[in-house]
Amino acid sequence: TPALAEKLGLGRPALPEEVAAWNHDVRPDGVGLPVGSGDAIDGEEIFAEKCASCHGDFAEGIGNWPKLAGGMGTLNRKDPLKTVGSYWPHVSTLWDYVNRSMPFGNAQTLAPDEVYAITAYILYSNDLIEDDYVLSNENLAEFKLPNADGFFLDNRAETEYAQFSAPACMENCKDDVKITMHATVLDVTPGDPTDGSAAPAGASGEGGTAAPAAEP
Amino acid sequence: MSDKPTTGATRRGFLAGSTALVASAAAARAQTADPLITEVQDWASGWGAGVDETPYGLPIRFESDVIRRNVSWLTADPISSINFTPIHALDGTITPAGCAFERHHSGAIELSKQDYRLMINGLVDQELVFTYADLERFPRVTRTFFLECAANTGMEWAGAQLNGAQYTHGMIHNMEYTGITLRTLLDEAGIKPEGKWLYVEGADASSNGRSIPMEKALDDCMIAFKANGEALRMEHGYPVRLVVPGWEGNLWVKWLRRIEVTDAPVESREETSKYTDTMEDGTSRKFTWVMDAKSIVTAPSPQMPITHGHGPLVITGLAWSGRGPITGVDVSLDGGKNWKPARLAAPGQPMALTRFYLDHNWQGEEMLLQSRATDSTGYVQPTKAALRAVRGENSVYHNNCIQTWWVKPNGEAENVEVS
Numbered sequence: 302t303p304a305l306a307e308k309l310g311l312g313r314p315a316l317p318e319e320v321a322a323w324n325h326d327v328r329p330d331g332v333g334l335p336v337g338s339g340d341a342i343d344g345e346e347i348f349a350e351k352c353a354s355c356h357g358d359f360a361e362g363i364g365n366w367p368k369l370a371g372g373m374g375t376l377n378r379k380d381p382l383k384t385v386g387s388y389w390p391h392v393s394t395l396w397d398y399v400n401r402s403m404p405f406g407n408a409q410t411l412a413p414d415e416v417y418a419i420t421a422y423i424l425y426s427n428d429l430i431e432d433d434y435v436l437s438n439e440n441l442a443e444f445k446l447p448n449a450d451g452f453f454l455d456n457r458a459e460t461e462y463a464q465f466s467a468p469a470c471m472e473n474c475k476d477d478v479k480i481t482m483h484a485t486v487l488d489v490t491p492g493d494p495t496d497g498s499a500a501p502a503g504a505s506g507e508g509g510t511a512a513p514a515a516e517p
Numbered sequence: 518m519s520d521k522p523t524t525g526a527t528r529r530g531f532l533a534g535s536t537a538l539v540a541s542a543a544a545a546r547a548q549t550a551d552p553l554i555t556e557v558q559d560w561a562s563g564w565g566a567g568v569d570e571t572p573y574g575l576p577i578r579f580e581s582d583v584i585r586r587n588v589s590w591l592t593a594d595p596i597s598s599i600n601f602t603p604i605h606a607l608d609g610t611i612t613p614a615g616c617a618f619e620r621h622h623s624g625a626i627e628l629s630k631q632d633y634r635l636m637i638n639g640l641v642d643q644e645l646v647f648t649y650a651d652l653e654r655f656p657r658v659t660r661t662f663f664l665e666c667a668a669n670t671g672m673e674w675a676g677a678q679l680n681g682a683q684y685t686h687g688m689i690h691n692m693e694y695t696g697i698t699l700r701t702l703l704d705e706a707g708i709k710p711e712g713k714w715l716y717v718e719g720a721d722a723s724s725n726g727r728s729i730p731m732e733k734a735l736d737d738c739m740i741a742f743k744a745n746g747e748a749l750r751m752e753h754g755y756p757v758r759l760v761v762p763g764w765e766g767n768l769w770v771k772w773l774r775r776i777e778v779t780d781a782p783v784e785s786r787e788e789t790s791k792y793t794d795t796m797e798d799g800t801s802r803k804f805t806w807v808m809d810a811k812s813i814v815t816a817p818s819p820q821m822p823i824t825h826g827h828g829p830l831v832i833t834g835l836a837w838s839g840r841g842p843i844t845g846v847d848v849s850l851d852g853g854k855n856w857k858p859a860r861l862a863a864p865g866q867p868m869a870l871t872r873f874y875l876d877h878n879w880q881g882e883e884m885l886l887q888s889r890a891t892d893s894t895g896y897v898q899p900t901k902a903a904l905r906a907v908r909g910e911n912s913v914y915h916n917n918c919i920q921t922w923w924v925k926p927n928g929e930a931e932n933v934e935v936s
Contacts (some may be wrong), residue, residue, distance in 0.1 A: 308705055311651045315644040323775050324638055326716055326726060326783045330832055377799030381911055388801075390679040390789050401724050402623065405597070408722035426661070452793060455805040460907055465809075466895040469847065471856045472878035477936065478852035478885060480923060484677040484819075490684060491588055499554035 327397040331442030332388050334396065338437035339418025341425035346430075348422045351404050360385075360426035374446065388425025388458035390449045392441050396420050417441075575615070582606065585616050586683060587723075591672070596624045597723070599666065601687030603818040604813070604835065609862070610691050610870040611661075612748050617690035620666055620766065622723030623753040625690040628772050634758050635740075639716075639778035642707030642883035649756050652742060655697040655705075660739065660762075661869045663837045665689040665808045667765035667792055670916040673901075674703050677932045685920060685932060686813040691870035696741035699734050703778075712778035716785075717759055720774040727768050728782035729761065733806075737762045740773065763839030764806040764870035765914070769794050797909025810898050811835035811917035812846055812873070822881065823928030830879040832859075836871045838892035843871040845891045850877070852885030852921060852935040853900070859888070867893075884924040885935055901934065 306318025306373030328335035349358060355366040381387075385395055400416045402408045411419070415495070421436040429446070430436075484490065539725045576583065580601040585600040592598040600894070602618040619625065630649040668690035672678050679685050708731070715734050718726035739760035742749060749755040754771030761768040767787055782788070782804075794802040814834040817823050823830060836843045842865030847856040862872035873888070890898040901918035 308707075309655065311654055312637075312647040312705060315638055315646045318640045319636065319646060320644055323636055324777060326718070326777065326785065328779075328781060329784050330552050330781075351868065367593075372548075375794060376801075379910070381799070383794060383795070385790075388790065391784055392782055394789050397783075398790075401726075402722055402786075405623070406722075408623070439660050445794040451799070452789075452801050452803040455802050455807075457805070457807075457809070459801075461809075461899075462894070462896060464907075465897055465903070466898045467893065469856070469897045471847070471890065474854055474856070475936075478854055479936045480885075480933045481936050482677045482934040483923075484680040489588075489590065489678060490680040491586065492818075515712070 323391045325397070325401055327390040327400075329393045329442065331393065331438065333439060334393075334438040335413045336438050337413035337417050338435050338439075339414050339416070339421055341418070341421040341430065341432040342433045343414075344418035344420070344422025344425070351407075351411075352419065355405065360423050369423050373427075376448070376451065384427065385423050386429060386447060388448050388451070389446055390452055392424070392436075392444045392446060393421065395423060396441060423433055519875035528681075528775075531660070532812045541768065544789050548692065559635060570887060580606075583616060584688075585618060588679065588684060597622045597931045599668070599688060601683045602690050604684050604687050604689065605682040605815050605818050607815070607820050608872065610835070611745060612690035612692060612870075614690075614692065614745050614747070617692070617750075618666070618688050619752045620688065621731065622718060622725055624913055625720050626721045626753060628720055628755065630756045633720075633774075635757065636775045637702065637706040637778070638775070640709040640712035640776050640780060640908050641703075642709065645706050647702075649742070652697065652702075652740065652757065655701050658698055658739065659693060659695045659743075660760075661691065661693045661866060663689060663764045663808075663868065664760075664766045664769050664872045665690040665748075665785070665811075665837070665839075667767055667770075667805075667808075667914040669827070670811075670918070670920075671764075671913050673918070673920075673932075674905075674912065674916055675910045677934050678695050680820040680932045682813055682815050682920075683820060688766070689835075689837075689870075692744040694700040694739055694741040695743035695746075696739045696760065697741060699759070699776075702740055702776075703734065706778075708778055711780045714779045714782050716775075716779055716783045717768075717773060718775050719754075720772040721772045724766070725787055726783060726785040727770060727787055728779075728785065729768060731778075733761070733764070740794065761806075763808060765792065765808055767794045768806065769858065776795070792914060794912035794914050796912065800911070801879050805915055806837035808837075809915065810836070810838035810840065810843070810890045810892040810896050812832060812843075812888040812898055813920050814848070814886050814888050814922060817886065817924055817928070817930050818922050819930045819932055822930055830877045832875040832877050832886065834859075834873055834888050836865075836873055836888065836890035837869065838894075838896070839868055840896065841893035842867050842869075843890055845890045846871070846873040848873075848875045849887040849889070850884045853887055853919070856889065865893070883926060884922075885933070886922040886924055886930070888921055 356369050357363045360369035369385050372384045372387035375381045420443050424430045425432050557558035583603045583606040587600040599620045600618055633649040634649040713731050715729045718724040741760045742757050757773050759770040759773050794805050816833055836846045846859040848859045849856045859873040859875040865871045904918050921933050921935050923929045924930045
């Protein structure tokens, strides 16, 4: 077992303040949340100042920037709109990600109370709370998002691997082959191979002619 | 055109007069003496470049098209975005680091070895901090693996969209990594019995935090500081990245700064909002870590038209699987009606790219070129229709379907779907 392995004595003990400085992750059960609180009334002001230029005044998203609200009930449609309200399973993830990685380009500048307030505002924008609902380290983990039960563990082993492990056909595998779709019909591949900057009309944002992009 | 070699037919020339060119190629007999042979060329008379001219070289200018490319409309900005490896133009299996694809969530950061720190905390006997110099003193291993973005081929779920293997399959690279096993490093801290998961994160603003089950961490994960013999490139995580063989690229945390041993997954943004796979009924798979068996014909392909006329044609491509070595690749010229076993350039290595070849005598016939990989578990790469039947069209990630290139009589190729 790993515990029995011989140690080389490399590295040095991490100091408590060093661990505290880097260990910020928050789990669905609330482990990792710092003491603090905020509501959507405060959050609206902070969001307007620090977030709305990309995510919109109502967290609805501007242009190609992520939409944080809306899309309820769209997950089984052709082009689902996946937002905090419609898709995310845990409020903890919202708190954690905003705290650690937002605003984009100026991350790790928010105080805990600001993160609670922004989180509350995003919940409010998704019609999940009233604007005076106070979100805190005490109640955040109890808050259940609409799609909390929408995820299941990778089940390819049960649903795909047997089916896709049958002996492969080598000859006369089908009667007829027809082309059913052409990439050149969409014509969204960059024309100038050196920069790829030729954006096809309507390709960005909603309602374009191109198939929706998979964010990598 | 100054960067083009002066020899050989241009593609335009071929397309304009293919009949004549094919005829002369078939004859294979020169009518007049070739001045490149009969006249003394400058390079056979004067000097080339001195050894002091290029302390670290780049490819010759004639290869200037073998570069990463991005597709600007795919993402909102180029900072949290993707570019693509020019797999259509490469051969063998090792990806040159300088054109190996990038995927960042808050840009490629500059982190020196002096400033680098790696922390292990959480459910360990001793929480530790390592410098870069510490890491170089651990027993070292060298292993070759592919890294494929979970979203590779993701734009193709709903149909044929991007016209080129670089764009449809180029979120991948394959490098020889040197570093230390994650097990070695964890042993130094001592994992407590309740430590069942790792949470790993990078030093960049996005952090890219992901949860990894302890079983995988102790099996074959690596902390890498060299790739293809040299230090990691900045854009690939300099000075230290995580290597997670066979698993989706998002888990290969770059600029790795912290490993936390936990008793449960964190369910971070990168494993809830992203890297979860929505099925047709609106529910979603999570923790879809393994990249299944996959292959692609890299040439001929839309960016690699046949320009040499009829006769011998090398059909080549790449195959890989996150579940073990590739054991075989079949190639079809008729859209999957009939298949022939391709030749593997070398026996498949576990969770690494494998090169295949099929030598064909092309007589100008239309082809619907496909490749189909089989791995050591017996898994056979499925069609897109077979995948859609299970998953629908909205799963975004993990599209390992069989690709079809329609090769036309003039040698051009197009990304198509077939019945």
